[in-house]
Amino acid sequence: MYAYFRGELISSSRDNAIVDVGGVAYRLLISNSTYRQLPSSGDQVKLLAHLHVKEDLMQLYGFIEEEERQLFLLLLSISGVGPKLALAILSGLPVEEIQEAIMANKPETLFGISGVGKKTAARIILELRDRILKLQQTRPGKTAGAGSVASLSEDALQALMTLGFSRASAQQAVTRALLSAENPGVEDIVREALQNIRNH
Amino acid sequence: MYAYFRGELISSSRDNAIVDVGGVAYRLLISNSTYRQLPSSGDQVKLLAHLHVKEDLMQLYGFIEEEERQLFLLLLSISGVGPKLALAILSGLPVEEIQEAIMANKPETLFGISGVGKKTAARIILELRDRILKLQQTRPGKTAGAGSVASLSEDALQALMTLGFSRASAQQAVTRALLSAENPGVEDIVREALQNIRNH
Amino acid sequence: MYAYFRGELISSSRDNAIVDVGGVAYRLLISNSTYRQLPSSGDQVKLLAHLHVKEDLMQLYGFIEEEERQLFLLLLSISGVGPKLALAILSGLPVEEIQEAIMANKPETLFGISGVGKKTAARIILELRDRILKLQQTRPGKTAGAGSVASLSEDALQALMTLGFSRASAQQAVTRALLSAENPGVEDIVREALQNIRNH
Amino acid sequence: MYAYFRGELISSSRDNAIVDVGGVAYRLLISNSTYRQLPSSGDQVKLLAHLHVKEDLMQLYGFIEEEERQLFLLLLSISGVGPKLALAILSGLPVEEIQEAIMANKPETLFGISGVGKKTAARIILELRDRILKLQQTRPGKTAGAGSVASLSEDALQALMTLGFSRASAQQAVTRALLSAENPGVEDIVREALQNIRNH
Numbered sequence: 001m002y003a004y005f006r007g008e009l010i011s012s013s014r015d016n017a018i019v020d021v022g023g024v025a026y027r028l029l030i031s032n033s034t035y036r037q038l039p040s041s042g043d044q045v046k047l048l049a050h051l052h053v054k055e056d057l058m059q060l061y062g063f064i065e066e067e068e069r070q071l072f073l074l075l076l077s078i079s080g081v082g083p084k085l086a087l088a089i090l091s092g093l094p095v096e097e098i099q100e101a102i103m104a105n106k107p108e109t110l111f112g113i114s115g116v117g118k119k120t121a122a123r124i125i126l127e128l129r130d131r132i133l134k135l136q137q138t139r140p141g142k143t144a145g146a147g148s149v150a151s152l153s154e155d156a157l158q159a160l161m162t163l164g165f166s167r168a169s170a171q172q173a174v175t176r177a178l179l180s181a182e183n184p185g186v187e188d189i190v191r192e193a194l195q196n197i198r199n200h
Numbered sequence: 201m202y203a204y205f206r207g208e209l210i211s212s213s214r215d216n217a218i219v220d221v222g223g224v225a226y227r228l229l230i231s232n233s234t235y236r237q238l239p240s241s242g243d244q245v246k247l248l249a250h251l252h253v254k255e256d257l258m259q260l261y262g263f264i265e266e267e268e269r270q271l272f273l274l275l276l277s278i279s280g281v282g283p284k285l286a287l288a289i290l291s292g293l294p295v296e297e298i299q300e301a302i303m304a305n306k307p308e309t310l311f312g313i314s315g316v317g318k319k320t321a322a323r324i325i326l327e328l329r330d331r332i333l334k335l336q337q338t339r340p341g342k343t344a345g346a347g348s349v350a351s352l353s354e355d356a357l358q359a360l361m362t363l364g365f366s367r368a369s370a371q372q373a374v375t376r377a378l379l380s381a382e383n384p385g386v387e388d389i390v391r392e393a394l395q396n397i398r399n400h
Numbered sequence: 401m402y403a404y405f406r407g408e409l410i411s412s413s414r415d416n417a418i419v420d421v422g423g424v425a426y427r428l429l430i431s432n433s434t435y436r437q438l439p440s441s442g443d444q445v446k447l448l449a450h451l452h453v454k455e456d457l458m459q460l461y462g463f464i465e466e467e468e469r470q471l472f473l474l475l476l477s478i479s480g481v482g483p484k485l486a487l488a489i490l491s492g493l494p495v496e497e498i499q500e501a502i503m504a505n506k507p508e509t510l511f512g513i514s515g516v517g518k519k520t521a522a523r524i525i526l527e528l529r530d531r532i533l534k535l536q537q538t539r540p541g542k543t544a545g546a547g548s549v550a551s552l553s554e555d556a557l558q559a560l561m562t563l564g565f566s567r568a569s570a571q572q573a574v575t576r577a578l579l580s581a582e583n584p585g586v587e588d589i590v591r592e593a594l595q596n597i598r599n600h
Numbered sequence: 601m602y603a604y605f606r607g608e609l610i611s612s613s614r615d616n617a618i619v620d621v622g623g624v625a626y627r628l629l630i631s632n633s634t635y636r637q638l639p640s641s642g643d644q645v646k647l648l649a650h651l652h653v654k655e656d657l658m659q660l661y662g663f664i665e666e667e668e669r670q671l672f673l674l675l676l677s678i679s680g681v682g683p684k685l686a687l688a689i690l691s692g693l694p695v696e697e698i699q700e701a702i703m704a705n706k707p708e709t710l711f712g713i714s715g716v717g718k719k720t721a722a723r724i725i726l727e728l729r730d731r732i733l734k735l736q737q738t739r740p741g742k743t744a745g746a747g748s749v750a751s752l753s754e755d756a757l758q759a760l761m762t763l764g765f766s767r768a769s770a771q772q773a774v775t776r777a778l779l780s781a782e783n784p785g786v787e788d789i790v791r792e793a794l795q796n797i798r799n800h
Contacts, residue, residue, distance in 0.1 A: 025604040206424075255456075
């Protein structure tokens with residue numbers, strides 16, 4: 001329902017910020033990373049928002065960056081992860097490191113965060129990996145760090161397409177390769193992908 | 201609760217638009233036809249609105265035209281049609297063509313749209329036909345296309361009233377005639393209506 | 401939650417009005433009596449409001465006058481009377497006549513209104529009579545019509561207090577008298593009240 | 601969701617205030633203590649807010665002071681205490697006296713307030729005492745009255761820390777001492793705390 005609130009930052013603390021928009025002040029729960037990026041009280045601020053509605057609660061969550069808001073919504077889609085735990089995860093690690101841990105299939109990075117058990121970490125990786133890979137590939141000009149999984153899979157994709165495979169089948173094979181291999185390089189992904197394509 | 205939001209169009213994509221009204225930005229889900237009629241980002245826009253409330257969700261739907269909003273509400277009234285499917289139907293065909301398909305009893309036009317099965321198409325026609333016919337007749341200056349069902353039924357209505365029937369009984373007979381005949385012309389509707397009036 | 405909406409009246413019809421407040425337009429369902437008191441479209445208007453919340457609906461109701469809004473809330477408190485029926489009752493008769501019918505124990509006046517059966521009319525009178533009597537007496541400068549029940553009961557109250565009874569006991573006796581007698585005059589109420597005081 | 605509403609005070613009564621913010625007027629239920637601190641109608645006011653959401657209700661509660669709002673939220677967290685009773689408690693006694701009664705383990709002060717039975721008073725003290733003690737200690741520059749429990753426990757804390765105990769263990773011991781002793785002085789708390797530390 002709400003995309004963002006743009007107004008005067010009245011006050012902020014580690015877990016919430018108050019934004020006055022024309023006399024109505026909204027309280028948004030925030031993560032540490034958003035907290036660290038807030039301006040000083042009295043300055044103008046634009047907080048991207050998510051309204052969480054339950055039978056007995058209407059709670060706003062605020063984000064400085066769209067990527068954090070999107071990762072929050074992805075985490076919310078995991079059964080067993082509510083808004084509080086999603087915010088705790090976003091407060092535990094920077095967005096990029098969470099995405100890396102998910103794409104590189106490193107649950108141990110996640111279950112270091114308080115409130116995230118082994119099962120939840122595994123479920124997050126299982127259910128979000130494809131979607132985050134896809135998100136990374138569709139993000140214009142947002143080339144992940146050189147060695148990062150997103151650019152690796154893009155390189156592998158290009159390699160397979162130059163070998164004559166259609167984008168769709170190459171995409172499927174690369175995704176399967178990423179799921180099975182531990183910290184794969186481009187060659188590993190291509191070899192694994194070729195293997196997948198032959199087996200299917 | 202909300203009739204419309206009038207403010208700056210911040211951004212839009214195929215399925216949603218963000219409108220900033222005095223610092224609070226609202227996210228409204230939209231159809232393709234509304235998307236194609238939006239101004240450029242940064243311009244002022246007025247989006248007619250429907251607030252969909254569920255136990256765990258408050259979602260806004262936006263429309264450039266009142267007719268699209270009304271058809272959306274009519275579709276919502278059909279059991280088995282939620283807001284997502286209603287929006288998909290409105291994205292599949294222009295409003296006039298959906299109304300024509302319903303009035304002319306052409307389910308095949310509807311179940312071409314993704315997500316609309318044969319049963320849903322038939323239920324939509326069964327439950328909305330009368331209401332859409334009535335809507336069409338009460339729309340001032342909005343004469344449907346020459347050959348369209350609305351103007352046909354209006355002509356048949358006038359013919360029956362010149363033959364001395366009251367508007368109410370003529371209206372009933374015409375509606376029954378439209379429901380039973382396949383692509384009726386004015387004469388067919390009048391003949392069928394006279395038949396109906398004699399039998400009742 | 402909302403007390404009123406003050407803005408530009410965008411449009412109105414027999415059952416709803418749209419008020420634009422700074423770019424957000426609110427749709428409020430209204431009664432005929434409020435409809436007849438609305439200014440023309442484009443003018444400024446202040447509609448007193450009631451927000452009706454259900455699991456799948458947030459609906460605003462609007463009123464030009466506080467008395468109509470209060471009677472609406474009283475009607476809502478009767479089991480079996482929802483906002484739609486309450487609005488239909490307010491559209492059926494002016495507020496004063498509804499209050500008179502309740503205070504003078506005349507169910508027949510109410511069940512003339514569409515949607516109000518005999519049972520509902522009786523329940524409305526049974527449950528609201530005391531409260532409306534009390535409301536009438538606490539309304540400064542709002543002397544009901546000469547022959548009306550409110551002024552009758554006030555006269556009876558004064559008479560009893562001049563006879564030395566405390567306001568509280570006089571009030572109780574008058575209310576009981578009004579409930580038992582059919583179209584009582586002041587003397588009847590005083591006689592009945594004296595009877596009540598002796599019996600209690 | 602809402603932190604506060606800043607606008608024109610339109611009207612107020614013992615139990616509610618109406619604040620117009622840019623044409624939308626919000627109705628907030630308030631306590632007597634807030635009512636007594638409101639400016640005159642027509643003046644600007646800032647009411648701190650709490651939105652209470654239930655399946656069929658969205659109700660705003662307003663407070664002039666943050667401490668009253670915090671105590672309201674603490675009272676709401678007690679099972680059996682809803683917003684109405686919480687507001688009745690805040691209308692029955694000033695905030696400081698309620699906090700004193702809770703910290704000094706005096707249920708009789710609370711169950712003098714209408715609607716508060718012995719069980720509820722005991723539960724309030726049992727569940728809120730630690731949290732209020734902690735709140736008092738973290739409130740900068742807010743030294744409770746000389747003889748009040750908060751400053752007593754701070755003095756006892758300092759005494760124990762000068763005796764070489766860590767803040768954490770001293771804090772725990774002081775809290776246990778306060779829970780067990782009746783109107784303890786500093787020495788009593790320190791003696792009791794030393795006892796607690798030796799036993800643990």
